[in-house]
Amino acid sequence: MIKIENLHKSYPIGKDSLHVLKGLDLHIKEGEFVAIMGSSGSGKSTLLNIVGLLDVHDSGNYYLNGQLIENLDERKAAILRNKFLGFVFQSFNLINYKNALENVALPLYYAGMGRKERNEVAMQYLEKVGLADWATHLPSELSGGQKQRVAIARALVTKPKVVLADEPTGALDSSTSHAVMELLKEINREGMTVFVITHEEDIAEETDRIVRLKDGVIISDEKTVKKSKV
């Protein structure tokens, strides 16, 4: 699903350049539930941005769904993002003047789906995350956990290949965090590839595979031992 070979990325800082990713190799298969861990500055956000087609890499190869990503212009990147990727952000990033249903339906709007149809689809996904009753509420009328569930519904609505979650529980308390992770797990059980970035050990523990990054290189890549599964 996601295949990265010898990926390099650096950012110019004044005259110097900051080498953030120093030759990453990573292969994530379809249906995996992966956590990327690392302290701040380890390059995990940069990795997510490149995987999410929000940023471009300097060298190396990146295959998304078997397709080599290179020379993308903004238009093509937008289409690929819409088609293959679902984003969940730490700060939810819901559009504050649109209600829950409209927020969920937005990616479908950009996919070119008709109004009636996309509202129906969006409603299905709101039901899935258990917020059907809140469809007409504005984000400001929702709790943090509810907002994140709306955001997850929005990420799923286009039936992407991969869900990318950047610190999805970063702004939530522990019990809500747990509920959100349960939701992501459920999605994963249904066959979705989920890619989570976190620096919280207990959140990472809930995934199937943990990749640890430090100073732009992968220091470990191992399956988690699931007590529940044992």
Add this chain to the structure above:
Amino acid sequence: MFKFLIDTDTWQEIYSSIRKNKMRTGITIIGVMWGIFLLVVLLGAAKGVENNFNRLFGDFATNSVFVWAQQTSKPFKGFQEGKGLTLKMSDLESIRNEIKGLEFVVPRHQTQALTVNKFKTGNFGVFGDYPEFDKVQKRNLVYGRFINDNDIKEKKKVCVIEEEIYKQLFDKDEYPIGQYIKINDINYNVVGMYKEGQIGSGGPQGNIHIPFTTFQQVYNRGDSVGWMMITGQPGFDITQIEADVKLLLKNLHNVHPKDNRAFGSFNLGKEIAKVTGFITGMQFLTWFVGIATLIAGVFAIGNILLITVKERTKEIGVRRALGAKPWEIKRQIIMESVFLTTVAGALGIIFGGIVLMIIDATLGQGPEPTLTNPTVDIPVILTAALTLIVLGTLIGLIPAQTAVSIRPIEALREE
């Protein structure tokens, strides 16, 4: 590509982003509205002045000059200065024969006379006129006719009176034609009555016209002429005609060629050109002010949108992460700009129209209105509206470009 124009979603997006900034949107709209409002009202008012002017001078042949005799101011050919001059009928013949491009040369006489009808009296201006006078200065006849050739030939005692005189000398609803009125104790048969335009050609109390030949005889004027009205054919310069006529008259009357005071003249064409020039200038100024205000208003809209875009950086980033193509972001912002300018323009035109209606109702009514029919032509409005939309699109390009030049990752990082 333009399917989005009729898409409810496009409009909902515009509505929601405008609703977020009600106050600012309102103020901006007022800016543009004010521009087009000024343009409409000023152009309408200028048009009203122009219409009024045309109405006032509409009765006159605009390429006409009046010439009369005065006294010499230079000695010439043995005559001392201060010699009194009188125009003669033979002068008119010479002018007709020797000067090119003339349409009419109409002699006139005038005096003041006590006029009586039964117990009603009044002191009015009396003019001796030829039938051609009606062509130079159109008389709007209400009853009867103007003086004709037969009157001239037979020196008939007939007269044509102005409505004001009719009101003073006759009872209400009395039919004046065929009645006799006494002018200087001589009975004249009333053959016509007319309504005066705005610019009177004699005293303030209205005029009585009698045949020129009758005037000459009754008032012992021999073959003299009080003054004359000369009109030029289209395409001939009336100022040149004026100079030629005066030079010819100086020749005929043994006056020094450089004696500028011997003959007086009033060039109506020149005077009217001054006023029309003023009106043209006013219209130009109106356009200038209006368009400058419009541009300022449109820039204000661009500025507001630029600020809005800055504020919405994060939202735009989210939209792009969700799959919005750059063009989709761009067109939304351009649409907002065009929408705002169009709404503002429409409001400005509507308010301008209302104000013009108020102006028309207050200043444009009554017998002597300040303005006549203050209107703006539809093509002018359409041009202004189109200009607005084009400007709105162009100015919208700036914030739109800013919006897409922000990379989604930077936009998302924004807090």
